[in-house]
Amino acid sequence: MTEQTPPTPPFRDQRLPFAKRIDDLLSRLTLDEKIGFLHQFTPAVERLGVDAFRTGQEALHGVAWMGPATVFPQAVGLGATWNTDLVRRVGEAVSKETRAMRARDDRVGLNVWSPTVNLLRHPLWGRNEEGYSEDPKLTSAIATAYTRGLRGDHPTYWRTAPVLKHWLAHNNETGRDVTSSSVRPRVLHEYDLRAFRETVEAGATAGVMPAYNLVNGRPNHVSPYLREHLRTWTDDDLLVCSDAGAPSNLVDSEHYFDTHEEATAAALLAGVDSFTDHGTDSSKITARVRGALDKGLLSESDIDTAVRRQLSVRFRLGEFDPEYDPHAPTRDFDTPAHRALAQEAAEQAVVLLKNSAGLLPLAPDTRIAVVGLLADECKLDWYSGSLIHRSTPLEGLYERFGAERVEFAEGVDRVLLRTGTGAFLYVPEADAADEVRGAEGALDPALLAGRTDLPPLTTDATGTEFALVDWGAGVLTLRAPDGRYLSVAEDGRVRASADQPGGWIVQETFHLEPHENGHLLRHIGTGRHVSVAADDVRVAEENPEIFEIVLVERGEDAVARVAAQADVVLVVAGNDPHINGRETEDRTTLALPAHQERLLRAASAANPHTVLALISAYPYAVDHASLPAMLWTSHGGQSAGTALARVLAGDVSPAGRLPQTWYADDADLPDLLDYDVIGSRQTYLYFEGTPLFPFGHGLSYASFSYAGLKTRTAEGALHVSFTVTNTGDMAADEVAQLYARAVDPAVPRPRRELLAHRRVRLAPGERAELSFEVPLSAFGFWDVARSGWRREPGPYELLAGASSQDVRLRTTVLLDGEGSAPRPVLQRGLSAPDFDEQSGIAIVDRTRTSGDAVTPAQGRSGELVYRDCDLGAGVTRVTATVSGDGAVEVSLDGGPPLAVLTAEAPDGDPYDYSTRSAGIIAEGVRDVHLRLRGPLRLAHVGFSG
Template sequence: MTAQTPPTPPFRDPQLPFAKRINDLLSRLTLDEKVGLLHQFGPAVERLGVAAFRTGQEALHGVAWMGPATVFPQAVGLGATWNPELVRRVGEAVSREARAMRARDERVGLNVWAPTVNLLRHPLWGRNEEGYAEDPKLTSAIATAYTRGLRGDHPVYWRTAPVLKHWLAHNNETDRDTTSSSVRPRVLHEYDLRAFRDTVEAGAVAGVMPAYNLVNGRPNHVSPHLRGQLRTWTDQELLVCSDAGAPSNLVDSEHYFDTHEEATAAALRAGVDSFTDHGTDGSRIVARVEGALEQGLLTEADVDTAVRRQLSVRFRLGEFDPGADPYAGERAFDTPEHRALAQEAAEQAVVLLKNDGLLPLAPGARIAVVGPLADECKLDWYSGALLHRSTPLEGIHERFGPARVEFAEGVDRVLLRTAAGAFLHVPPAPEAPGAARGAEGALDPALVAGRTDLPPLATDAAGTELALVDWGGGVLTLRAPDGRYLSVAEDGYVRASADQPGGWIVQETFRLEPHGDGHLLRHLGTGRHVQVAADGVKVAEEDPEVFGLVVVERGEDAVARAAARADVVVVVAGNDPHINGRETEDRTTLRLPAQQELLLRAARAANPATVLALVSAYPYAVDPAELPAVLWTAHGGQAAGTALARVLAGDVSPAGRLPQTWYADDADLPDLLDYDVIGGRQTYLYFEGVPLFPFGHGLSYAAFSYGALTARADAAAVRVSFTVTNTGDVTADEVAQLYARAVRAPVPRPRRELVAHRRVTLAPGETAELSFDVPPSAFAFWDVAAGRWRVEPGPYELLAGASSEDVRLRTTVVLDGEPALPRPVLERGLDAADFDEQSGTEIVDRSRTAGDAVTPVGGKDGELLFRRCDFGGGLSEVTVEVSGEGTVELSLDGGPALAALSPGSPTAGPYAYVTLTAPVAAPVDGVHDVRLGLRGPLRLARVGFSG
């Protein structure tokens, strides 16, 4: 007899719908196999021919952490282009490279964790570089474009599967796994959820990643909004991947649950489908899930739901249809097209903040290029390794000719003298001299922090002159003459072994601490002081060396000399993305580092024709008054220097626009943990001060006029059109921006809000007519009284122009809508978090699984105000649901207290609510403002009224 070929299982049949195939595969998996798939590194199921799978491949602005790849501008730089079509092409290039890299290295994943859609609410956030904008409309437009590029355009199969980060209201790194963002319903819906929602509804998102922080007292990894909001926005299966280590945080740092079994079960039921915890070791997550199943905290159906979502992504990626996957043969990597796109993106990201006519530079100008970032092409935590690089100095050399360019880094050159009179000495590296940089300027990959085969620092009579760079806040790096940074390896010895500062814990930063007549040198990565020992220089807990600091040359002196010999000075200042503002570390000030301010003053004093080129991951507060020209660009990836030089030369007219407000002073900023953009008057939407540079600002080498604004409203949209004309003498891009403002708002509304924009290229004298269909939803706000979106009827002003403050045209349309009605409190009562105004309170979790309550900050006193509450024919008593201890006082219209309710003794815990009822002291009817005073450490969940 001839052996028969076993039938093809339905999950392998490409003719069947994915849903049937997933159900078939799910039915064939054992419970143990399904539980194993819940970890980030899901093992293979060999008996079914199912391969191992990992969630998570960082791809924020290029494929990261997997070696060389095309490096595009940072996300905030992509946001500064205001160009969704460009960003879509960047996403497409990144996904092509991910596929090409996976073809030769299976560790490269296709479930990409990008983009970051957290809004840039606060410019001191350490991860500012990862977001696109402070505005939800612009953020969602750029994020949607990037996800479409990552997804690909095939109707069935996806090139990569993008996961949005980080759900939800995450803008602080300090204590990020234990701090809670107090987010009132209007801010939640109108601001934080909105960027996620618009991007998900566009249809190219595979999932989201919850953030480390808590929102309203509840960790994001058990957020009810995953189910109540996210999964209602699309009919596709969305994969929720935990952030690294966050499942364990639920017990270990947040103490939200008593056991890991409880925590894992709660996260899975809330909607987390893949657990990123304990690196590649899935055994602990598996044990926790198995324990939760044994304890009845989970059912197999809960596990099936999560695994089904994972399999949905894997099927869409073509894993089970290698013959039909249109992207299986993708090999586009470091192509000429990708290199050109990296340069185009870097050019479009440059923002001209000020120009008194100094730019573009004259072709024959003698240029001094100075500053600590002038000859740097900095990477960040989410970059790939550079295949090519271009620093500002290299770009200007190439564009203007090296004979016309002089360079001064502007850092102090120092010797460190020991108490015995010797000096720190850097032994030569085993590499040949000049080998630190290879072809096309790429750094030698052998110079890696953590190496222990290089000799540690020693001492001798002459010493080695070190470049000391002060990055602000007393944080220093020290660099040997051949470019090697001083670093500390695991054995504790100090070596010159790093090509750049970097790593999860940066080992290349130090601090000089005054001590007697000298200084102690503290290594920030270990917290220990540097010690000079017989076997070499190391860090240790005891016997620190007291160093004398000998300044061989001051950086400002070198800058002044170079500036005095030049026709124009370009000062390149900014940040290193691994220092003073990065993941795990927020900034403390908007100011430039003091050493960089000193260099800028020295250059300006020596030569008034000084251009400040800021290369940074975030805004700075700089005084542009005495500077004829100021530019800003994010760290622009591999083509950053070329792009900046082409803008300086006038080969490209700058057209980047600020994606967030640049404030003039730290005093303009709210507290980093104040997430109430409405009450705190934050971002361009609500800020009432005078910004240094407003949202949407950016100048050009051309000039543009606006005209012929028309607007008409119908049931489907507000249809707006206007013209833009290039009145200058060079071809240039203009970013036309359309804002809206409610003229008569019953609640605080934005001063103006971006509703549409378009970047257009216009030749001299050319006119473009721009048309926009603005949906009615763009004019809506979240009505806390009704618990839904509502458009207030009445006039709305439309403002067209070149920035949020540079308005050229205005008109008004009148919209129908739903008039506001008083709150029917006798029928519905009041949820405490649905206040109109508050002072001294924060929102906390009503229970571990759902709902909000309100408590006074610090357990002291707070006030809640609910406007226009309708008591109908009469109110006789009030009821409150509270926990804790303290008193709730009720008053109307600013009058005396009509009722006071207190549990008398503390309740059994924060979630042990009691219902209290009290009569009101005087008859009440009609419509009134209700004020509730919260006295003491209590939680108020709800208020009821009866006649």
């Protein structure tokens, strides 16, 4: 008797639509198996032949954390290219490398957590390097391009499945898991949601990751906005992956729920489908889900919903159709094309900020002094891969101009550390066999985590001369002559063992603390002081060593020496991406560290032909009055130095543009936790001061003229065209930018707002006509009076040019729309967060699951204004839905209080609302003012006759 082959289950049948195949597979899974799918590390279901799966592979600007990979410029640098085609190609290269790396290491995941679309609202945000722009239109354009590259262009199967980070209104690291972003409706819809929405609607996004913070008093991981907004933008099954540890934060740090079962159920019901918590240990999450089921907080259908979304992504990745997968393993890894693309991206990211004396480009015979802390560095950040190739600015200039024409002085202070016994700290020589390298000669990433196979520091009579660098705020690094940084490993010993500062907790940074006649050296990572024993040097709780700092050479002296002998000085300054501004740590100032300011002054004093090249993850406020030229680029990955040298030499005309405003002073900045970009006049959209450099700014070695601005309205869109001509003598890119502003708005609107842009390459004398189709919806705003979008009829000015302030052409168009109308408060009342103006108010959660309310920000007092409220022929009563303790004073047009409504539940549930009422006599269209006193919550105000 012939043995029959068992029939192919429907979920393996490639002829069926994904939806039917997912339903079939879901029906075959047991409840325990489905619960197991909810953790980041999903186990295999061997009886069905279903492989293990994990969500999450970092791929922000190359494949991260998985060893050697092509490293592209940081995300903010990709944003500075303003080039969507380039960014799409970068995303494509990253996705191909992801597939190639997975073929040899199954730890590499295809569900990539990238890009970051949080808007760069505030330049002190520690993760500024991860975003693209402060502008939602530019951010969504760049993010859409990157996700399209990551997804691939096959109509059915995705090369990788990108997840957008971090939902929502997330721009602070300090207290990021306990601080709440107060986001009023206009800011929510016009600003924070917009970058996510336009990227999701473009159709290449597999999901989102909620952020650690709260929005309007409610943690993002239980946000109703996932349901009310995100999932309405597409018919695709979006996968929502939690951030690491955030599910536990709901109880442990945020105290939003009493038990983890409640928290897990609430997150799942809100729309979180995959829980990233407790590393690879899924037992805690699965136990919490099982507990929530037992308590009736969840149903099996709730779990099915989440598992279905995960399976949808896995089917789209071709997991269940390996024979049909067009993205089968390839060798597309570190290819010549990817290396060339990394260099092209680094070149396009360079922004020429200033070139007042025409100092740049440099002539081939220029004698160059290269100085500064980043001059011979190629820095990595937390989301970088391991470098296979690297070029520093110094190496790039050696290659381009010849080593004989380039002199180098790093500008670090060189010191000896003398102990109380008169001996000096000494770095023993390491055996050559201790140098452990990875593939292609790349330094193994494990070396950054603190090696224990090298000998610890000791002391001798002569000592080792260390390079001491002050990165600002008293944060120091110490480097041995062989280039290794002093680092502390788990055994507490101090070794010269790290290629660069790095790690989740950086082990290579120190503080010098004055003590008696010397200094204590405190290790920042452990908080312990350096102690010297007879046989080694370690950090310890006791017996701190008092060091004398013996200065061998000042950095400024070395800089001045080489600067005086050169035709041009290039000062390379900026940040180390792991120090003073990174994930978990915001910056405190826009200023350059004092050490780098001193080096810049020393170079400029010795040679007026000084060029400042800033390589940084964020903007700085620099006094550039005495500098003839200045450039900025992000940390540019493996080709950073080559790219900078080619731009300086004029091989490439710079065409990067600033993706965010560079402010002149810390005083120009709002509080980091003030998310109201409208009320506090943030970003180029609303800022009324004079920036150091404006949004969209960037100079060129060529010149361009603009002409022939034309407009026409048809089919729900405004069609705009103009010509750009290269009037210079070299081929160059120009980034043409189109902005608009409402001429006479009824409510505060942006001073100008980016509608479209295009980066175009033109030969000398070449002209291009650029055409843009702008949907009329782009001119709308969120009307709080009707809780919806409205385009105001009237004149709008269009501005075309080279930046938000370098306007070359302008015209005014008249657009139709819907006129304003008084608020129908008799029918709808006033939803408390729908104010026009506020002072001292924070928005909070109305309940744990939905809705918003308002409260005095410090629990004391605040004021709300609602314009043009139609009270009809007269009202005699006002009611307020309130909780907590305090009073609501009601007045009209700024006059005296006409009614006071008192809430009296000082020890009650903040979500236990009651309705209070009082008599009032008013009529007509009036501005309603509400003054809140005490720690109450106000949800709604109503009026009746």
